[in-house]
Amino acid sequence: MGNKPAKQEKKEELMLKIVPPLDRAYTRWLTRDLERIYGFTPRNPRAIKPPDHYIEYMRMNGLLDLDLNDPDLTHLFK
Numbered sequence: 001m002g003n004k005p006a007k008q009e010k011k012e013e014l015m016l017k018i019v020p021p022l023d024r025a026y027t028r029w030l031t032r033d034l035e036r037i038y039g040f041t042p043r044n045p046r047a048i049k050p051p052d053h054y055i056e057y058m059r060m061n062g063l064l065d066l067d068l069n070d071p072d073l074t075h076l077f078k
Contacts, residue, residue: 047077 058064066073 049077 055064055068068077
């Protein structure tokens with residue numbers, strides 16, 4: 001006893017993805033703009049020295065295994 005499930009009708013639906021025509025000038029501008037944004041790299045990046053309390057915290061927790069006064073690494077911190 002109980003309700004019988006209703007028969008489901010099979011609907012034939014076609015899903016079409018239609019792309020409108022794109023303007024060539026717009027696509028060229030868009031690719032150039034995206035290339036400019038995501039392809040940016042600074043020419044002469046400078047090293048940044050963190051504040052002293054960050055360095056102390058990192059040394060206390062073993063996160064900093066480098067000696068910042070090492071003469072072999074001085075060229076990295078200029």
